[in-house]
Amino acid sequence: MGALAEGLTRNQALVLDRLVAAGTPLSAYAILDALRPSGLKAPLQVYRALDRLVDRGLVHRLESLNAFIACCHDQHDRTAVFLICQRCGAVDEEDAPTLQGAIADLARASNFAVDSVVLEIKGLCRGCR
Amino acid sequence: MGALAEGLTRNQALVLDRLVAAGTPLSAYAILDALRPSGLKAPLQVYRALDRLVDRGLVHRLESLNAFIACCHDQHDRTAVFLICQRCGAVDEEDAPTLQGAIADLARASNFAVDSVVLEIKGLCRGCR
DNA sequence: GCAAATGACGTTATGCTATAACATTTCATT
DNA sequence: AATGAAATGTTATAGCATAACGTCATTTGC
Ligand SMILES: [Zn+2]
Ligand SMILES: [Zn+2]
Ligand SMILES: [Zn+2]
Ligand SMILES: [Zn+2]
Structure with missing residues (x-):
């Protein structure tokens, strides 16, 4: 089946399994389409599961792609950076x-209290450059 | 009127003027609504103008807000960072x-060729913290 | 000049992304 | 069992973005 983390509900496990299996970013609607055979029928079912998974740090939202990707780490000590x-x-x-550290310095200089950071770098990967 | 930059078409000037006047991020549809009295009628008119303005570096797209903001600099030597x-x-x-520099180091370590960077920091500003 | 190429424009329709609102169910706690 | 909190199911709606078409104006090269 693929119980990839403890304490997940059925919908959450379905969504996370799909993201892990993909290994690449998926839109909420792509996830929905993939999970229709499993019984999901509406976008909200996917979005709600994604919300919880993102809260738990098991999934990240990629703002510049309007997509989601499974976290590949056990936990985050630091800000996540995505090379796309x-x-x-x-x-x-x-x-x-x-x-x-650089972000903390910048924020301090502006007297800005950081809550979260979106850092997505676009370009060509090792294999494509 | 507000010819804020040379070589802009009418629609581009309208959109840029609106963004400069706002000083805050605006969605494409907010811009459209504001410019209906000026004759704009369809989202595509706004999106096309925004595309050109972003190409020129006069406007930035904020990925995490699905919104656009006028650039407050003459030109960019460095990556732009947004404190939201x-x-x-x-x-x-x-x-x-x-x-x-830190981004360049990170990319080099992954053998990744950087094209563009999305860096948006969320939190509380000086006046709100 | 004139044809071709280019780029902006206008318009309609469509597609993708995300949430509101409401009723129901599930599950842990008391 | 009663309560409360969280997840679910469903329908409808809101918000963001582009496809595809034709037209018009400007520039470029002959
Ligand atoms: Zn992660
Ligand atoms: Zn690649
Ligand atoms: Zn700028
Ligand atoms: Zn503030």
């Missing part, structure tokens, strides 16, 4: 301790 | 030389 290949669509998620 | 206040909606655009 514009040719093959691959997305590489990395922690960014150095960037974290 | 979640309480009052203010957006502060800054250059980020230090971050630029």
Whole structure:
């Protein structure tokens, strides 16, 4: 089946399984289409599951793609950074301790209290450049 | 009238003027509604103008807001960073030389060729924290 | 000049992304 | 069992973005 994490509801597990199996970003509607055979019928079922998964840090939303991707780490000490290949669509998620520091400095200089960071880098991956 | 930059078409000038006057991010549809009295009627008129303005660097798209904001600089030597206040909606655009370097290092380590960077920081601004 | 190419424009229709609102169900706690 | 919290199911709607078509104006090269 694929119980990929404990304490997930059926819908949440379905959505997470699908994202993990894909390994690439999927839109909510792509997830919905993939899960119709499993009984999901409406966008809201997917969006609600995604909300919980994102809250738990098991899934990330990619703002510049309007898509979601399974987290490939156990936990995040640092801000996540996404390297998004514009040719093959691959997305590489990395922690960014150095960037974290630079962002903190920038925010401090502006007297800005950071809550969250969206950091998505577009370009060509190792294999496509 | 407000010819804010040379070489702009009528629609482009209308959209840019509106964004500059707002000083805050506006959605394409908010811009359209504001410009209906000026004769604009369809989303595509706004989106096309925005495309050109973004190409020229006169306007930035904020991915996490699905909105657009006028650039407050003459030109960009560095990647633009946006500090987005979640309480009052203010957006502060800054250059980020230090971050630029950290991003370059990260990309180099992954053998990734950077094309563009989306960097949007959410939190509380100076006045709202 | 004039034809071709280019780019902006106008319009209609369509598609993709996300949430509102409401009723119902499930499950843990008391 | 009663309560409350969270998840679910369903329908409808709102918000964001582009496809596809034809037209018009400007520029470029002959
Ligand atoms: Zn992650
Ligand atoms: Zn690639
Ligand atoms: Zn700018
Ligand atoms: Zn504020």
